Each structure stands twice: as structure tokens, then as C-alpha cells.
Amino acid sequence: MDLTPAPAPEAAPPLGLLAELTHRCPLHCGYCSNPLELIEREKELSTEQWTRVFTQARDIGVLQVHLSGGEPLARPDLPELVSHVSGLGAYVNLVTSGLGLTEARLADLADRGLDHVQLSVQGATAERADLLAGARAHHHKITAAALVRARGLPLTVNAVLHRGNHDQLAGLIELAEAMGADRLELANTQYYGWALRNRAALMPTPEQLAAAEPVVRAAIERLKGTMEIVYVLADYYEPYPKPCMHGWGALQLTVAPDGTVLPCPAASAITTLTLDNVKDTPLGDIWYKSGSFNAYRGEEWMPDLCRSCDRRALDHGGCRCQAFLLTGDAAATDPVCSKSDRRGVVDLLLATPGAAPPEMVMRGPRPVAAVHR
Amino acid sequence: MDRPVLGRGVRLIYDKTRQTHVVLHPEGVLVPNRTAVSVLELCDGVTTVPGIAEALGATYAGVREEEVGAVLTRLTENGVVRWT
Ligand SMILES: C[S@@+](CC[C@H](N)C(=O)[O-])C[C@H]1O[C@@H](n2cnc3c(N)ncnc32)[C@H](O)[C@@H]1O
Ligand code: SF4
Ligand code: SF4
Numbered sequence: 037m038d039l040t041p042a043p044a045p046e047a048a049p050p051l052g053l054l055a056e057l058t059h060r061c062p063l064h065c066g067y068c069s070n071p072l073e074l075i076e077r078e079k080e081l082s083t084e085q086w087t088r089v090f091t092q093a094r095d096i097g098v099l100q101v102h103l104s105g106g107e108p109l110a111r112p113d114l115p116e117l118v119s120h121v122s123g124l125g126a127y128v129n130l131v132t133s134g135l136g137l138t139e140a141r142l143a144d145l146a147d148r149g150l151d152h153v154q155l156s157v158q159g160a161t162a163e164r165a166d167l168l169a170g171a172r173a174h175h176h177k178i179t180a181a182a183l184v185r186a187r188g189l190p191l192t193v194n195a196v197l198h199r200g201n202h203d204q205l206a207g208l209i210e211l212a213e214a215m216g217a218d219r220l221e222l223a224n225t226q227y228y229g230w231a232l233r234n235r236a237a238l239m240p241t242p243e244q245l246a247a248a249e250p251v252v253r254a255a256i257e258r259l260k261g262t263m264e265i266v267y268v269l270a271d272y273y274e275p276y277p278k279p280c281m282h283g284w285g286a287l288q289l290t291v292a293p294d295g296t297v298l299p300c301p302a303a304s305a306i307t308t309l310t311l312d313n314v315k316d317t318p319l320g321d322i323w324y325k326s327g328s329f330n331a332y333r334g335e336e337w338m339p340d341l342c343r344s345c346d347r348r349a350l351d352h353g354g355c356r357c358q359a360f361l362l363t364g365d366a367a368a369t370d371p372v373c374s375k376s377d378r379r380g381v382v383d384l385l386l387a388t389p390g391a392a393p394p395e396m397v398m399r400g401p402r403p404v405a406a407v408h409r
Numbered sequence: 410m411d412r413p414v415l416g417r418g419v420r421l422i423y424d425k426t427r428q429t430h431v432v433l434h435p436e437g438v439l440v441p442n443r444t445a446v447s448v449l450e451l452c453d454g455v456t457t458v459p460g461i462a463e464a465l466g467a468t469y470a471g472v473r474e475e476e477v478g479a480v481l482t483r484l485t486e487n488g489v490v491r492w493t
Contacts, residue, residue, distance in 0.1 A: 049426050051438050097426035099438050125422050127433040152418045152435045190418030190435050218417065219435065 047324055047333060049097025052288040054301060057086065057117070059106040059293050062135045064170030065158060066396035067196050067238055068230040070106065071304050074401060079294040083113040085315065087120045089291055092319040094124040098289075102129045102154075106293065109136035115144050122149025129154060131194075134180030135173055142183045153184045154192040155215075160207025168200055170398040181215035193217040197270075198225045199237065199393055202244035209255045209265070217263055222252065224270035228302035228357060230399045237396040239385070245270055272382050276347060277354025277370035284332035284356055289323060297322045299329050302357040306366045332356050332367065341369050341376065410492040413461075413481050414454030419489055421449050432489055439489065448480050454493045 059074040081089070090101060101121045108114055109132055121128050129152045130145065142150075155177060159165035162174035184191045193212040197205070205222070212220040224245075227235045240248075252267045259265060271278045281288060281300045290298040295314040298304060304311065309331060312322045323329055335343060342353040354370020362371045363378050371378035415421065420433045421441075430446045432439040441449060447469070451461045458481065462474040484490040 095426075097424070099422075099424060099431060099433055127420065127438075129435070151420065151433070188417070192435060 047285060047329070048287075050093070050287060050289050050323055051098065052100040052102065053090075053093045053098045054102045054104055054288060054290040055086070055089070056290065056292050056301070057103060057105050057108045057111045057114070060110045061105060061107040061133065061399075062110075062171055063107070063133050063158075063173055064398040064400050065168065065196075066170075066230060066234045066398050067168075067198055067225045068399045069226055069228045069302060070399070071229045071302075072233060073304075074106075075293040080111075081291075081293065081295050081314075083116055085295065086113075086117055089295070089314050089319060090117070090121050090124060090126070092314070093289075094121075094126055096320040096323055098126060100127045100129065102131050104131035107133050107135060109141070115141075115148055118145050118150050119148040122151075127151050132156070132180070133169075133173065134177040135171075137176075137180040137183060139183055142187055142189075146187050146189060150189065152190045152192065153180075154194055154221075155180055155184070155217075156194045156196070157208065157211060158195070159201050160204035160211050164201065164204060170400075178215070181217070185216040190219075191215065191217045192219040192221060194221040194223060196223050196225050197240065197248070199240050199244065200396070202240050202248060205248050205251050206255075209251070209259075213259070213263060219264045219266065221266045221268065223266075223268035226271070226302070227361075228305060230397070232305075232361065234396050235385070237393045239272070239393075240270055242273070245273060271358075271372055272386055274372060275374040277351050277358070277372040279351045280355035280358070280370075281352075283334075283352040285323070285329040286333070286352075289319075289329075297326075297328075299332075300355075300357060303328070305357050306360045308360070308366060337367055339367065339369055345375070411457050412454050412493050413452040413456075413458070413485075413490045414493055415449070415452055416488050416491045421446070434489065439487065441489075444476075445480055445484065448477060449484070449489070452481075452490055 058080055059070055060077060108130060118128055128150050130150055131154045134155050157165060157177055158168040165174035166172050181191060193215055195208045225231050225238050231238060256265045285299050290301045291314060292298060296311050297314055303309060309328050311328050312326050335348060338353050342348050354373055356366045359368045359370050360366035362381050369376040371381050418435045422431060422433060424431045429440055432441055447465055448461060451464055458478055459474055462472050462477045465472040481490055
């Protein structure tokens with residue numbers, strides 16, 4: 037053969053690993069970004085397999101490990117995993133709904149080196165939050181936050197915003213303040229997994245987004261030095277796409293509960309992508325050499341529109357999953373971009389939400405329950 | 410409030426992959442320069458700014474308290490350092 041594969045684009049070591057320890061979860065958020073095909077318990081990596089993943093991750097340069105899911109507290113071996121990751125010298129972040137966090141459990145995790153907790157909330161009042169979570173969850177979150185605070189660990193509160201809770205924005209900010217959060221992420225829903233399925237019910241109205249802006253701005257000003265607020269824009273409404281993952285295969289990798297390695301947490305949606313598994317291939321080989329990680333790394337893959345655009349270093353051509361989900365081509369310019377000839381797809385979606393949004397399908401093994409608002 | 414210490418959830422470690430010190434914090438990773446590393450290593454919540462300047466003076470010639478102060482101001486703005 038006189039043809040050899042093109043050399044892989046230069047890749048830097050990864051900084052972060054998102055470890056989806058399990059897809060099991062006591063909540064049923066209709067906005068959940070987990071895939072519709074949730075991975076069952078029997079297919080989850082074992083404790084030994086996870087520790088091997090973390091060791092390999094640290095060896096190739098991972099410095100931050102986000103233990104997430106599903107609900108990571110549903111894994112009984114979480115303490116062991118925290119010890120292992122912390123022992124490797126990496127930063128350990130627990131991304132949790134707060135359900136299952138007791139004083140004893142938190143004290144144990146903190147003693148084992150847990151560095152930070154990110155706690156999700158669904159609404160500002162228990163009534164709304166529990167409706168959106170499909171479970172009696174809100175009061176557990178208030179307890180969880182108090183435990184984290186009492187233990188002196190840094191706390192980030194994360195609230196996913198959508199049509200069903202935008203009206204509680206000011207209340208969500210007050211809730212995070214009352215919880216003593218160091219940081220609040222107000223993240224408009226990203227449409228992947230269950231959220232994509234529920235997109236029509238979740239999409240905020242232009243009026244809601246317009247009303248949010250001054251509320252967020254005033255809160256950022258008022259809380260400067262006390263609580264940092266990060267507002268993630270509703271991307272369909274923007275003229276340019278988000279800088280998804282800071283570039284494909286650039287900074288972070290995700291390991292799904294069954295060991296599948298993903299360049300982005302939503303990448304299993306790209307059915308044209310062949311994904312590797314840590315059970316078969318070392319993580320370093322997957323990061324540097326795999327087809328999936330090299331597919332959209334750097335700028336070579338870009339369509340001419342992006343390759344000749346000044347913004348390409350800012351947004352990397354947008355989100356590959358979104359390009360695939362909305363145009364069928366993962367290598368297309370993200371159709372959110374106003375320069376894309378497919379922007380019409382997004383505009384059509386924006387024009388669709390009517391006065392009465394459809395029912396939300398709650399997340400679960402069998403999507404049955406629905407929220408009526 | 411005159412003794413610097415690493416902020417809540419902030420850690421300074423040496424990364425062998427990148428062969429450099431890194432500051433780990435809830436939002437990400439920062440790469441401090443050599444001066445910042447020397448200063449951060451002395452941010453123990455006990456030593457004062459003049460104390461840090463003096464300790465650094467033992468290793469590096471001509472360290473001025475103002476320089477240490479300036480480094481600490483920047484680190485404070487980044488949330489890496491807080492004061493007790
Ligand atoms: C999938 S959850 C798993 C961890 C845990 N169950 C929780 O909810 O915190 C990880 C994080 O993503 C956020 N999240 C979930 N679905 C999202 C979506 N569609 N868009 C943006 N963020 C989302 C959650 O609020 C949480 O902070
Ligand atoms: S977003 Fe909700 S349903 Fe999804 S994993 Fe987190 S708590 Fe569970
Ligand atoms: S053309 Fe491509 S690089 Fe330019 S703004 Fe649009 S998505 Fe970004």
C-alpha cells in the first residue's frame with residue numbers, strides 16, 4: 037500500500053474526565069441529557085474496571101474527574117472510587133442530585149478526598165421542583181446543601197432552565213444563596229437524550245428569555261464576591277453556536293456506565309460514529325488514536341464555511357451532536373449558526389412552540405408518567 | 410485578614426504529564442508561573458506577606474514585598490487565594 041492514513045491531528049493531553057458511573061437515578065427529570073437507551077446495572081463497569089479507567093486517565097494527564105451519572109451516589113463503591121481518584125492526585129468533583137447524601141456518607145467522602153460538590157435543583161419551590169423531578173426530592177437537596185456547607189466543601193448549584201421553570205428564575209437564585217453556594221450555574225437546557233425528546237415542552241418562550249436577562253444581570257452584580265453566577269444561553273436562540281466541549285477531543289472525555297468512551301456526553305447520539313470501550317482498548321489509545329476522537333478534532337474536518345470563518349477558533353464550528361441530530365450530518369456546520377444554509381431547521385423549531393406546550397415524558401426505564409402544567 | 414491561604418476547593422499539585430505545577434479549582438485548571446508557584450507554596454494561612462517575601466528571599470535574591478503583594482492580588486482576583 038502506498039497510501040497510509042493521514043497522521044492524527046495534534047492532540048494535547050485531556051484535562052477532564054466525566055465518569056458516568058451509572059445511569060440509575062431516583063429522579064425522572066424530563067430535561068435529562070442522559071440517552072433514552074439507559075444502560076442497565078448489569079452492564080456497568082465494576083469497581084476494578086473503574087479504578088483502572090481512572091489510573092489510565094491520570095496517566096494521560098487528566099486532572100479533574102467529575103463523578104456523575106445518573107446518580108453517582110447509587111454506586112455503593114463510590115467511597116472507594118473517590119479514594120482512588122484522590123490518591124492519583126486528581127481533583128474530585130461529585131455531580132449529584134443530592135438524593136442519598138447523608139452526613140455520614142459525606143463525611144466519609146470528604147475524608148477520602150472529595151474536593152467539590154455540584155448539586156442540581158429542579159425548581160425554586162418544593163412543589164414545582166418535585167413535579168419536575170417526578171419524585172419527592174427537593175427537601176433532600178436542601179439537606180444535602182447544608183451538609184456540604186457544614187463540611188466546608190465548595191458547593192456549586194446547577195439549575196437546568198426550561199419553559200417549566202423559567203418563571204422561577206429569581207427564586208432559584210435566592211435558593212442557591214440560601215444554600216450558601218459558592219457558584220450557581222443557570223443552564224438553559226441542551227437538547228440531547230430525554231431533553232431532545234421533550235424539546236417541544238422544554239423550549240422557553242422568547243418572552244421568558246427576555247425576562248431572564250435583566251434578572252440574571254442584576255443578580256450577578258448584586259452577588260459579586262459572594263456567589264458567582266454562570267448563565268448558559270439558550271443556544272437555538274443565538275446567532276452563533278456554542279463552543280461545544282471547547283472543541284472535539286480537545287479537553288475532555290466521557291466514560292459511559294458500560295465503559296464506552298465518548299468525545300462528548302451526548303456523542304452516543306451520532307450513530308455514524310464508531311465508539312471504543314475501555315474494556316477493550318487503553319484510554320490513551322482511544323484519546324490519541326481512535327477514529328471517534330479524531331473524527332472532528334482540530335479544523336481539518338470542517339466544511340469550507342467554517343474553515344474560512346474568523347469565528348472558528350471561538351466556536352469550533354459548534355456542536356457535532358447537534359449538527360447530526362438536526363441535519364443528519366455530523367460534519368456539517370452547526371445549524372444554529374446564522375451563516376449555515378440549514379439555519380431554517382432551527383428557526384422552524386423556534387417558531388413552533390405554541391401557547392400550550394405538549395406533555396413532558398418523564399425519564400425512566402419505561403417512559404410513561406407525564407407532567408401536566 | 411493578612412494571611413493568604415489557598416481558596417476553598419483549590420489545590421496546587423505537580424503534574425508529571427505536563428511537567429509543570431497546576432492549580433486545580435472547581436471550575437478548571439490554571440497553570441501558574443514559577444513565581445506564582447513559589448508564592449502559593451507559602452500560602453499556608455499562617456505566614457504573612459512580609460513573611461512570604463522573607464522566605465522567598467532565602468532562595469531568590471532581591472524579592473520585594475510589593476512584588477509578592479502584586480502576585481497575591483492577581484491570585485486573589487482569580488479566586489485561587491483567600492485571606493484569613
Ligand atoms: C445528567 S446529571 C447527572 C448527575 C445528577 N443526577 C444530577 O442531576 O446532578 C449531570 C448534570 O447535568 C445537568 N443536566 C441534565 N440534563 C441537562 C440538559 N439537558 N442540559 C443541560 N444540563 C443538563 C444536571 O443538572 C447536572 O448538573
Ligand atoms: S438530570 Fe435528573 S434524571 Fe438525569 S441523572 Fe440527574 S437527577 Fe437523574
Ligand atoms: S461558520 Fe462555522 S466557525 Fe463560523 S460562526 Fe458559523 S459555526 Fe462558527
